[in-house]
Amino acid sequence: DILGKSLGAPNAINTARATxxxxxxxxxxxxxxxxxxxxxxxLLPKGVLAVLAEQEQAQAVPIEEESPAEAAEPEAVAVSEGEASA
Known part of the structure; x- marks a missing residue:
């Protein structure tokens, strides 16, 4: 028992061995x-089963991703006249 070793013995090696x-x-x-x-x-509590069911539902929902063409398009940036001479 790790807790017993950590409280009962000041020897760090015994605590490490118990761990x-x-x-x-x-x-x-x-x-x-x-x-x-x-x-x-x-064997699992009902709360754990509920969380597992939620995780399975979240994984079942497809995630829409950007197409490679949309991801490669650069965004337009407005440049004022003073900044354009750089």
């Missing part, structure tokens, strides 16, 4: 669901 050990033990949600014989949706 690395913890990171090595992390698993993906899909792995945990598969090990428990459940769907990922059964």
């Amino acid at each position: 690395i050990d913890c990171l090595k033990k992390l698993k993906l949600g899909e792995e945990v669901a598969r090990a428990r014989g459940k769907n990922l949706e059964d």
Whole structure:
């Protein structure tokens, strides 16, 4: 437990080792669901599922991009007479 190591021991090496050990033990949600014989949706809170659904909808909406011809056109800039002699 990283919190216990950071509060209980002033030794920075032990804290670093606990952090690395913890990171090595992390698993993906899909792995945990598969090990428990459940769907990922059964393990996630409803708020997380709502956010994931919103992200999927946002990715499904096509984004209109400028055509290469429109992007290559230079914008017109007004120049006064005093600036034109540069």
